[in-house]
Amino acid sequence: MRLVTWNVNSLKARLERVSDWIIEAQPDILCLQETKMKQDAFPTDHFANLGYESVHFGTGQWNGVAILSRVGLENPIRGFSAQELAQDEEARIVSATCGGIRVVSVYVPNGRSLDDDHYKYKLEWMNRLLHSISGQHSSKDKIAICGDFNIAPDDIDVYDPKALVGMTHVSEPERNSLKQLMEWGFKDSFRKFYSSDRLYSWWDYRGGSFHKGIGMRIDLILVSLGLADSCLGSLIDRNARKGQQPSDHAPVVVELDE
């Protein structure tokens, strides 16, 4: 089973490109982030024609997360819980059971800067994610948290650790929030297969970062201990970051023996 996460940076601007990629790459489950779409603008029928059931949680011009699946899609939940959504809840998490796996698509707040309130919100959001998962599951369950974490787990996941001291994505508190999730019972599926540096999933649009190899690995597929042994391989599709009007993120793929 092929499980993918991809921050598409506007599904409206990227629908044709995303569709072409789906036809080429044949994911069984595809988690999307930054659809930047209202709930009813999501092209449900378009994806159905490609063979995918879907669930989308979107509120408009920012955020927006979705799951596409061709191996079933049950018990979808928009937001953190099945309780009624808070009016002002940002569209950053959606989950569904696909092919026996509880799949969670997340778009973790960026943080902006360490002295910004949005950074506190990022840490709180990560804490809420941990408690949402730990409150509903055992790490022996089959769970995959897929998405744009806006956190580079380690120094090898960024191009220049020294240049990023004092910035978001690499700070100790946010890395610790990710570590807590891992210690509860998740593995970074990509790092089961690769130990080297310079393997990134995001490159700034500005300054030709992609072609200079300046990026970060912030898009992760975390697999629960109950799913970790099923991982057969992983890759980041850098080709999807090339050409006309790419997203600034590349798709991250994991193959599961499921």
Added chain:
DNA sequence: ATGGTAGCGCTGCTA
């Protein structure tokens, strides 16, 4: 040289 680019939606915010 704290610039640079992209998307949304219409002025500046977000990333």
